[in-house]
Structures are given as C-alpha cells and as structure tokens.
Amino acid sequence: xxxxxxxxxxxxxxxxxxxxxxxxxxxxxxxxxxxxxxxxxxxxxxxxxxxxxxxxxxxxxxxxxxxxxxxxxxxxxxxxxxxxxxxxxxxxxxxxxxxxxxxxxxxxxxxxxxxxxxxxxxxxxxxxxxxxxxxxxxxxxxxxxxxxxxxxxxxxxxxxxxxxxxxxxxxxxxxxxxxxxxxxxxxxxxxxxxxxxxxxxxxxxxxxxxxxxxxxxxxxxxxxxxxxxxxxxxxxxxxxxxxxxxxxxxxxxxxxxxxxxxxxxxxxxxxxxxxxxxxxxxxxxxxxxxxxxxxxxxxxxxxxxxxxxxxxxxxxxxxxxxxxxxxxxxxxxxxxxxxxxxxxxxxxxxxxxxx
Amino acid sequence: xxxxxxxxxxxxxxxxxxxxxxxxxxxxxxxxxxxxxxxxxxxxxxxxxxxxxxxxxxxxxxxxxxxxxxxxxxxxxxxxxxxxxxxxxxxxxxxxxxxxxxxxxxxxxxxxxxxxxxxxxxxxxxxxxxxxxxxxxxxxxxxxxxxxxxxxxxxxxxxxxxxxxxxxxxxxxxxxxxxxxxxxxxxxxxxxxxxxxxxxxxxxxxxxxxxxxxxxxxxxxxxxxxxxxxxxxxxxxxxxxxxxxxxxxxxxxxxxxxxxxxxxxxxxxxxxxxxxxxxxxxxxxxxxxxxxxxxxxxxxxxxxxxxxxxxxxx
Numbered sequence: 001x002x003x004x005x006x007x008x009x010x011x012x013x014x015x016x017x018x019x020x021x022x023x024x025x026x027x028x029x030x031x032x033x034x035x036x037x038x039x040x041x042x043x044x045x046x047x048x049x050x051x052x053x054x055x056x057x058x059x060x061x062x063x064x065x066x067x068x069x070x071x072x073x074x075x076x077x078x079x080x081x082x083x084x085x086x087x088x089x090x091x092x093x094x095x096x097x098x099x100x101x102x103x104x105x106x107x108x109x110x111x112x113x114x115x116x117x118x119x120x121x122x123x124x125x126x127x128x129x130x131x132x133x134x135x136x137x138x139x140x141x142x143x144x145x146x147x148x149x150x151x152x153x154x155x156x157x158x159x160x161x162x163x164x165x166x167x168x169x170x171x172x173x174x175x176x177x178x179x180x181x182x183x184x185x186x187x188x189x190x191x192x193x194x195x196x197x198x199x200x201x202x203x204x205x206x207x208x209x210x211x212x213x214x215x216x217x218x219x220x221x222x223x224x225x226x227x228x229x230x231x232x233x234x235x236x237x238x239x240x241x242x243x244x245x246x247x248x249x250x251x252x253x254x255x256x257x258x259x260x261x262x263x264x265x266x267x268x269x270x271x272x273x274x275x276x277x278x279x280x281x282x283x284x285x286x287x288x289x290x291x292x293x294x295x296x297x298x299x300x301x302x303x304x305x306x307x308x309x310x311x312x313x314x315x316x317x318x319x320x321x322x323x324x325x326x327x328x329x330x331x332x333x334x335x336x337x338x339x340x341x342x343x344x345x346x347x348x349x350x351x352x353x354x355x
Numbered sequence: 356x357x358x359x360x361x362x363x364x365x366x367x368x369x370x371x372x373x374x375x376x377x378x379x380x381x382x383x384x385x386x387x388x389x390x391x392x393x394x395x396x397x398x399x400x401x402x403x404x405x406x407x408x409x410x411x412x413x414x415x416x417x418x419x420x421x422x423x424x425x426x427x428x429x430x431x432x433x434x435x436x437x438x439x440x441x442x443x444x445x446x447x448x449x450x451x452x453x454x455x456x457x458x459x460x461x462x463x464x465x466x467x468x469x470x471x472x473x474x475x476x477x478x479x480x481x482x483x484x485x486x487x488x489x490x491x492x493x494x495x496x497x498x499x500x501x502x503x504x505x506x507x508x509x510x511x512x513x514x515x516x517x518x519x520x521x522x523x524x525x526x527x528x529x530x531x532x533x534x535x536x537x538x539x540x541x542x543x544x545x546x547x548x549x550x551x552x553x554x555x556x557x558x559x560x561x562x563x564x565x566x567x568x569x570x571x572x573x574x575x576x577x578x579x580x581x582x583x584x585x586x587x588x589x590x591x592x593x594x595x596x597x598x599x600x601x602x603x604x605x606x607x608x609x610x611x612x613x614x615x616x617x618x619x620x621x622x623x624x625x626x627x628x629x630x631x632x633x634x635x636x637x638x639x640x641x642x643x644x645x646x647x648x649x650x651x652x653x654x655x656x657x658x659x660x661x662x663x664x665x666x667x668x669x
Contacts, residue, residue: 042540043511187401187567192611192625214541217570217613221620240617258545259615260574268552269574271545275510339618 004175004208005031005054009068012053016062021279023049025232026068031176036202036209038219038240040255041229044276047212050229051178053078054210055095056085072176091121094169098181100161104153110164111149117171136167139204141197159190163197170201177202178210183218195221216259220244225312228252231277231287238313245340247333248307248315250292257332270330286318294319294327310342362529362561363390363413368422370405370412382408384585385422387643390529395555395562397576397593399569399608405585406565407452410531413563414447426529445475448522452534454514458506464517465502468492471525491520495550512543519550523558531563536571548575569612573597578649581605584630587643591650601652601662604628633658 012024024046031037039047052058054070056077070077073092077085094117097103105113114133118124124132130149137145140163153161162182169177179198183191199222202209211222219226219240226243228236228251236249247253257270274291277283283290289299298304298318307320318324329337337345370383382405390396398406412419415431424431426447435443448471451457458467468488469478478484489499495516506514515535522530532551536544548571554560566572572579572593579596581589581604589602600606607628613620635641635655643651646662654662 042542188569188611188613189401189607189628192613195613196625215613216541216615217620220615220617221613221623244615244617255541256615258542260570261614269545269549271549272542273546275512275543 001032001035003030004033004072006071007050007054007068008071010050010053010070011066011068012049012058013064013066014062015064016280019280022282023232023279024053025279025282027229027232027234029227029234029237031208031210033208034202034206035224036211036222038211038213038223038226039229040212040214040216040219040226042214042276044231044279045229046232047229048180051095051180051210051212055089055093055178056080056082057095087121090117090174091172092174093176093178094172094174096162096165096169096177096179096182099185100158100165101185103165104161106153109150109152110156114149114164114168114171117168121172132171133167136171137164139170139201140164140167142167158186159193162186162190162194166194166197166201170205170207173205174207176208176210178212180212181214182211184213184215191218198222216244216255228255231282232279233287233316235288235317236315238309238315241340242310242313245336246309246313246343247329247336248309248313248320249288249317250294250319251288252315253329253333254291256336257330261332270332286316296324360392361389362392362427363563364423364425365389365409365413366423366425368409368412368424369420370408370417371420374420381585383412386582386585386587388580388587388590390561390563392528392561393555393559394577395564395575397572397579398563398565398582399567399572399579400582401567401608404582406582407533409582410449410533410563410565414449414531416449441475445471445525446527447529447531448525448527450515450518450522450530450532450535453538454511454518455538457518458514460506462505463502464488464492464504464506467506467517468502468521468524471521475525477525487524491524494523494554495520496546510543511539512546515539515547516550519547519554523554526558527560529561529563531565533565534567535564537566537568544571551575569608570614581608586653588653589651590643591647595647595650599647599650599666601646601650601666602654603632604630 007027007029010024010027014021014023027050041047054077065078111130111133114136115129118129118132133149134145137148142148142160142163156164183194186194195218213219223240225239227234228249230251236243236247236252243252247256254272258272260269272291277287285301286299286304289295296318304316304318306314306316308314319327334345337343338347340346365386365388368383368386372380372382398409400406411417413424419432465488468491469484472478472484472487478487488502492499492501497513497516509517536547539547552575555562564572564575576593579591579593580587583604589596589605600609607626610624610626639655641653641655643653644659645651647666652662
C-alpha cells in the first residue's frame with residue numbers, strides 16, 4: 001500500500017524553566033493510504049505531541065525539532081514556513097480535538113464554522129459553500145441541517161458537537177485526519193455512535209486516520225495498526241491482531257493486563273507499579289525497565305533497538321534478542337496468545353498441545 | 356456470602372433542582388435501594404443521569420427534596436444537633452472525581468490529611484497527629500517524606516491516594532467514591548482500584564462506587580445499579596447483570612462498551628435504546644420488581660410477566 005506520511009527519527013524538545021524536556025525521543029512510523037493507525041499510551045507518553053508536531057501546532061517559542069523529518073507529499077513538514085503550512089493544515093491534514101465543548105467558537109454559528117475551511121481552501125462562492133456545509137452535516141448524521149447551520153454551539157449536545165467538529169475536519173476531503181482522543185469526553189453510548197460514524201466516513205471518502213487514545217477498547221474497535229508509545233518513544237508497533245493477541249513488549253503486557261475483562265473474574269487486577277519517568281532527565285537504557293519485572297541488566301544500560309517479530313510487527317525490548325532468556329508473560333497475555341497462530345502458546349483449532 | 360445487614364437504606368429519594376419553576380430538573384426521581392454492610396455497590400449510567408447527585412445527596416451535600424436516607428436506621432436528612440452531625444460525618448466519607456480540584460493547593464499534605472483528625476479531636480498532640488498522618492500515607496502506598504509537600508508536587512494517581520488517605524483519616528465505615536479513577540491513566544487506575552479493594556478487606560469498609568467505566572465497576576462491585584434519567588432502572592448482583600441484562604437501557608449500555616479484543620469488536624452488535632419503546636400507558640404501575648433472586652428491574656406488569664417467563668429457566 002502507498003505510504004502517505006512518513007515520520008523518521010523525530011526528536012522534539014520543550015524548553016522550560018526546569019530545563020529541556022525531551023518529549024519525543026526518536027519516533028519512526030508511517031501511515032498508509034486508507035488505514036487507521038492508533039497511537040496508545042498514557043498521559044505524557046508523547047502521543048499528542050507527535051500529532052501536534054505533524055500539524056505544526058506546537059508553540060515555536062518553547063518547542064524545538066532536534067532531529068528527524070516528517071515527510072508528506074514529498075515535503076518535510078518540519079521545514080515548511082508558516083504560510084506553506086497553512087495551505088496544508090485543514091486541507092490535506094485536519095484534526096479533531098478531544099473536547100468538543102471547547103474546540104468550537106461559541107460566538108459563531110456552526111454553519112459559518114463549517115464554511116470557514118471551505119472558503120479558505122477551495123474556490124467556492126458563499127452560496128456553494130453553504131450548500132457544502134449542509135451536505136457535510138447530513139453526512140455526519142445531523143437531522144434538519146438547513147435549520148441547524150444557523151444555530152450556535154451551545155444549542156447542541158456533546159455528541160452533536162463532536163459530529164460538527166468532524167464535519168469541519170472533513171470539509172476539504174483531507175488526506176489525513178488526526179483524531180486526538182475524539183471520544184474521551186463522551187458517554188459510552190455516544191462514543192459508540194461517533195466511532196461508527198468515523199469508520200463509515202472513512203470508507204466513503206477514503207482518508208487515512210491517526211487515532212490517539214488511551215482506551216484499548218476503542219483501539220480494538222477502530223484500528224488497523226497500533227503503535228504503543230511510552231516516554232517519548234514507540235515501544236511496539238504492529239497490526240491490531242498482533243498487538244492484542246501476540247504482544248511482545250512488557251509495557252504492552254502491562255497495559256493489556258491492567259484492564260479487567262467482562263467475562264472473567266480475576267482475584268486481583270494486574271497493576272503496573274510506579275509512575276512514568278520524568279522526561280527532563282530520561283533514564284538510561286529502556287525507560288520502562290524500572291517498572292518492569294522482566295527487566296534485565298542490559299535494560300538499564302542500553303536502549304533496545306526494534307526487533308522484528310513479523311513483517312508488520314516490531315517491538316523495542318531486549319527480551320526479543322536471540323541471547324535473551326525466555327520469559328513467561330502474565331497469565332492473561334498467555335490467554336490472548338493462545339489465539340494467535342504464530343505465537344508459541346498457540347493452541348490449534350481443536351485445542352491441541354502448544355507448539 | 357457476607358452477612359446481609361443493611362447499612363444504608365434509601366427510600367423514595369427525590370432530588371429536584373429549581374422545584375416548582377419552569378426549569379425544574381428531576382435529578383433523582385424516586386429511587387429506593389439499600390447498601391449492605393461490607394459490600395460495594397456500583398452505580399453506573401451516562402453523564403447527567405443523576406448518579407453523582409445520588410452520592411452527594413446521600414452524604415448530605417444536597418438536602419433531599421423528598422424521601423429518606425437511613426444510615427444504621429437514622430435519617431441522615433433529619434434535624435440534628437451539631438454534635439450528632441459531627442458523629443455522623445465521621446462515619447461517612449467521600450472520595451472525589453478530580454484529584455486536581457479536590458485538594459487545597461495552599462495546604463500541605465500533612466494538614467490536608469489531618470484536617471478531619473483535628474475537627475473530630477482524634478489526636479491529642481502534635482506528635483500523635485504526625486504519627487497518624489505518616490501511618491495513613493503508608494496505608495495508601497506513599498511515604499512520610501510526602502507529608503511536607505504541597506498537592507501540586509504529586510501526580511494524578513498520587514493525589515487520588517491522598518484523597519483516599521484523607522477519607523480514611525477519621526476511620527469511616529462507609530465511603531462514597533465518585534468516579535475516583537476516571538481522571539487517571541489506565542496503568543494507574545488498576546493501582547487505585549487494587550488499593551480500594553485491599554482497604555475494604557482490611558477495614559471492612561462499605562463502598563458506593565460511582566462510575567461510568569463499566570468494566571472497572573464490574574470488577575470492584577458486588578452489586579450494580581443502573582441509572583437512567585434520574586431513575587434506577589436495574590439493580591442486580593454484578594455477575595448477574597452482565598449475564599442477564601434485562602432492562603433495554605442496560606442492554607444498550609453493555610453493548611456499547613468497547614473491549615480490548617479485536618475479534619469481539621469486529622462482530623459487535625450495538626443495541627440502541629429508545630425510551631418510547633416501552634409504550635407505558637397513563638396510570639400504568641411501573642416500578643422496581645424482582646425478576647430473579649436479587650435482580651430488580653424497573654418495569655410494568657406486562658413487562659414483568661414477559662421477563663419472568665424469559666428468565667424462568669436461567
């Protein structure tokens with residue numbers, strides 16, 4: 001499949017009074033046409049910063065690209081001028097923010113807000129733009145769009161506002177849609193509707209989505225591929241099945257085990273001990289080592305490179321090194337691996353012995 | 356099974372905001388349930404359904420419009436002398452949702468945790484006070500060096516631990532936890548939930564656990580109540596509720612939870628709930644009825660008969 005975005009060796013720092021915060025420390029990934037890539041991780045892992053770097057939405061006074069490039073359409077986005085970037089932002093790459101309550105302008109009718117990117121990027125008259133806005137509202141499932149374009153954000157519910165934000169983001173048929181926790185502020189029933197809507201629209205307009213979330217349930221629902229981020233780095237990347245049924249990195253194991261399942265009653269929930277490291281002074285070696293029960297001596301000394309698990313699946317953990325001892329993952333992870341054909345715990349269709 | 360002694364009884368509780376005015380809101384509309392000693396009752400529902408209001412009315416942060424809250428047989432909302440109120444406040448404590456807004460940024464951890472101790476006169480001198488705070492910090496997995504810091508020096512998970520330590524300081528019997536983990540990261544949520552569970556076993560606490568994350572609620576609760584627009588629509592043992600959800604709203608809520616399992620997600624069928632689907636007639640007696648042992652559903656006579664027939668063999 002065609003790659004439409006490539007992030008290579010991206011390093012980015014913030015300059016604060018306390019010193020240099022290394023928020024992104026060498027991130028590599030690509031986005032293919034028409035796919036959904038989910039980026040998961042806890043707060044402070046750098047997932048939002050990565051996407052804001054792509055959109056160039058970080059304050060220039062305090063942030064600095066240290067290294068690497070973001071290739072889109074043959075151009076390196078980190079090197080573009082503000083003017084050039086404005087032509088891409090909202091047209092080729094657009095973004096849906098977390099909080100639909102604050103991402104709309106309360107003093108403008110929603111019709112005007114949807115027309116804004118259309119008038120800016122496309123050569124359309126106001127009347128045509130309005131028609132387009134009505135069509136977009138219809139597309140995101142808003143009843144009576146002709147009347148509703150005259151209303152203000154406060155006249156809509158949270159779920160409806162997120163639909164409007166999606167309509168704005170889709171106004172110019174973007175090649176890439178970045179959704180930063182688009183459903184976190186919504187109730188589960190509304191969340192399910194919005195996720196269905198996004199998947200539906202993706203099929204219709206054939207856009208690629210980068211979906212940021214910390215909810216693994218949502219990831220399982222929307223993603224084709226998943227990147228797991230921890231302390232400014234991607235620690236594991238693979239297809240959704242590979243990440244959920246054959247995870248390799250101890251951090252991914254921890255994340256997956258710390259969610260209770262609905263059908264099994266565990267006595268005690270697995271909890272990752274400790275807290276994420278301070279990126280003012282990132283630890284030497286594997287940054288997850290201090291919280292990992294699988295850490296080895298080398299984890300404290302050297303940063304693990306990506307080890308290949310399959311053509312699509314890579315994980316940065318020394319456990320995959322040929323010389324590493326074989327470890328037993330947590331019980332819930334073994335249960336998951338039993339369902340994945342190329343894992344060492346796989347049980348055949350008739351429940352045969354392990355390989 | 357634990358010994359079933361009712362610690363808290365909520366009878367026909369109503370909480371209306373702006374009563375009698377055009378903008379009247381029936382935040383809690385006639386709900387009745389009981390919480391047994393030593394159990395965890397989970398309360399779920401979407402935002403605005405009245406679950407937080409229920410918790411806040413129980414602890415008397417709001418005065419109830421109508422109905423009773425009986426704690427150990429005593430009406431919480433009855434007229435009380437200052438001394439009685441104080442004695443009652445000691446038994447019931449609350450943990451709040453937002454660990455950033457619920458701690459006074461200008462007070463040191465030591466004073467935040469010891470505030471309850473001071474008010475209730477539980478410690479005799481400064482040394483004892485300090486000892487007790489150190490002990491509480493250790494109980495929630497922090498250490499005594501933390502006592503001289505301010506809240507802003509802590510992470511979200513640590514702050515929620517401080518909130519728990521503060522609630523535990525006066526040795527309560529009953530704790531209302533209002534979305535205690537919603538503001539925390541996944542890996543930290545598990546830590547806090549485990550801590551709450553351990554403390555319950557150790558100290559025999561009773562919890563009212565309010566949340567919208569259904570998988571966590573199922574994990575921590577013995578029984579679960581589902582609320583919809585100010586009404587309790589279903590109340591059942593946790594396992595039972597997930598195996599046999601009966602009210603259509605509960606079914607739609609359960610079908611909407613995304614699970615970390617791609618195969619399941621690909622085949623998920625979501626049900627939607629339309630309150631009009633009940634077609635209740637005027638004057639029809641719609642109330643909580645027991646369909647299975649301990650499993651109550653808000654339904655009419657006709658629905659009750661249908662549900663009973665359906666679940667007779669389970």
